[in-house]
Structure formats: C-alpha cells, structure tokens
Amino acid sequence: MKNRLFVALLLSVVLALPVFAQQTTSTSTDQTTTAAPAQTSASTPQTATGKEPLQPQTREGFWGKLNPFARKKYVQRQTDPIRDRVNELDELTASNTKMIKDVDSRAQEGIRLASAKANEADQHAIDAGNRAQQAQQTATQANTRLSTVEQVVGNIDQYKATTQTEIRFRPGQTALSQNAKSALDEMATPLKNQRGYIVEVQGFSSGRGQAAIQTSQKMADSVVRYLVLNHEIPVYRIYVVGMGNAPAPSDDQAKNKRTSGGRVEVSLLKNDLEQLASTSTSPAPAQNQDQQAPPK
Numbered sequence: 001m002k003n004r005l006f007v008a009l010l011l012s013v014v015l016a017l018p019v020f021a022q023q024t025t026s027t028s029t030d031q032t033t034t035a036a037p038a039q040t041s042a043s044t045p046q047t048a049t050g051k052e053p054l055q056p057q058t059r060e061g062f063w064g065k066l067n068p069f070a071r072k073k074y075v076q077r078q079t080d081p082i083r084d085r086v087n088e089l090d091e092l093t094a095s096n097t098k099m100i101k102d103v104d105s106r107a108q109e110g111i112r113l114a115s116a117k118a119n120e121a122d123q124h125a126i127d128a129g130n131r132a133q134q135a136q137q138t139a140t141q142a143n144t145r146l147s148t149v150e151q152v153v154g155n156i157d158q159y160k161a162t163t164q165t166e167i168r169f170r171p172g173q174t175a176l177s178q179n180a181k182s183a184l185d186e187m188a189t190p191l192k193n194q195r196g197y198i199v200e201v202q203g204f205s206s207g208r209g210q211a212a213i214q215t216s217q218k219m220a221d222s223v224v225r226y227l228v229l230n231h232e233i234p235v236y237r238i239y240v241v242g243m244g245n246a247p248a249p250s251d252d253q254a255k256n257k258r259t260s261g262g263r264v265e266v267s268l269l270k271n272d273l274e275q276l277a278s279t280s281t282s283p284a285p286a287q288n289q290d291q292q293a294p295p296k
Contacts, residue, residue, distance in 0.1 A: 160269060167263065197271075198238070199267070201264060201266055202265045203219045203264045218242075221240065
C-alpha cells in the first residue's frame, strides 16, 4: 500500500513540473516583453510598421527554448506577435504597391500630356513659320506690284508704236477696198478686250489747199467708221487728223516725201497698262508642299 502511494505521489510531481515550468516561462516571457520596449525605445530605430521590433527571448524556461509539453495556447501566445507583424507588413506592402502604381500612372499621364503639349506647340510653331513665310511672299509681291504700278503711272502718257498699217485709195475715191478692210481686220481683231492703246489715223491726199485737207479727212473718217462699227473700238481711243498734201515722214529722216494719190496711215500705239493687266491676272506661283502645314 505504501509503495502505491509513493508511486502515485511521484507521478503527480512529475506531471506537475511541466505545468509549473510553462507558467514560469510564460510569466518571464511576458515580463521580458513588457520591460523590453521601455529599455530599447530610446536606442532602437523605427521599423516600417511604426512599431518596435520583436525582441528575442533571452531567458530560457525549465525545458530550455524547446518545450516538449507546450500547449496550444502557449504556442498561439508565442506566434501571435509574429503573425500580427507579418499581416501588418503584408498590408504595408500592398499599400506601398498601390501608391507606387498610382504615382507611376500619374507620371505616365503627365508625360503623355507634356508630350501632347510639346507636339501641339511644335505644330503651332510650324504654322506660324509658314504664315510668316507666306506673309513675306505676299509683301514681296505687293512691293513688286507697287513698283510696277509706279512705273506704269509714271509712263502713262508714253505710248510706243507697235504696228502700222497703210491704206491706199485711188484718186478721188474715199471708200474702203476689200484689201483695205482685210488689212484693218488684221490689225483691229487682237484689240478686243485690250487696254492701254490708242489708234492714230492720219489721212494724206494729193492736191492743194483746203480741198486736199477735206479729201484726206474723208478718207481717214472712212477708216475710223469701219473700226468703230465692225470692231467696236471706242471712239475715244481713236485720234484722226486730215493732213492734206503735207509731206509724210519717210525712213530717211533727212528727206520727206509727198503723197501721190490718197493714203491713210493707221498706227497702233500702246503704253504699259496692258503689261500691268497681264501681270495682275497671272496666277500666283504654287507653294512648295514642304511649306504647308503637316497633317494633324
């Protein structure tokens, strides 16, 4: 009986020792964990989570660092701080990743907007350069045009002979022959819709005195009448003179020849107005394709 009691007592002591050792270890661990932040708060740097780092256990329990009889609650109490820190680190990592993605997306959008603005500014600069070049060309053309107009206006009363036609009449006749009409048609047909010209008609007749003047005037009037009626040449562009039997100028300026029979000298004189009109209606030179604004 005594032996059984001794064995039971010894067995109860053996079973009670792990529980006592676990409680002692838990108490010492809690005290160490509670006292550690107070001792290391001044010297330990801040971590990513903003909390003090976990302190390793410096004191060993009855069974050392490995307790073969550890309970579930004991293990949970030992691993909960680690699990909490791991979860906090995961949340912090996810938050940092999201922030990095947001910053990267904003940076990419800013770069895209800046590039678009730069391209738009380049396009505006190209357009401005093209417009400036067009304005320079327009100014140059206007200056050239102005110089031409000044020259024409300065020489507005300066007419130059271009063509000259001689119409022959038989003695005592003032009507136009078919050859005379053909010669006048050849001279007057190109004058339609032209400007800056005058027609000088001088009649010459044989004879003497006032009778010769009247005969030459009648021959010149017949030429003028044909030009006005058949070719619609304005009367204000025709200057008529009956020269009578005055000597007509010949090629030899030293000698003048007198007219035998009747004749009419028709001279076409032009100034620079026709040249000015032709330059004003000419199409502007085509612009180079390189000077045009690129497509958007």
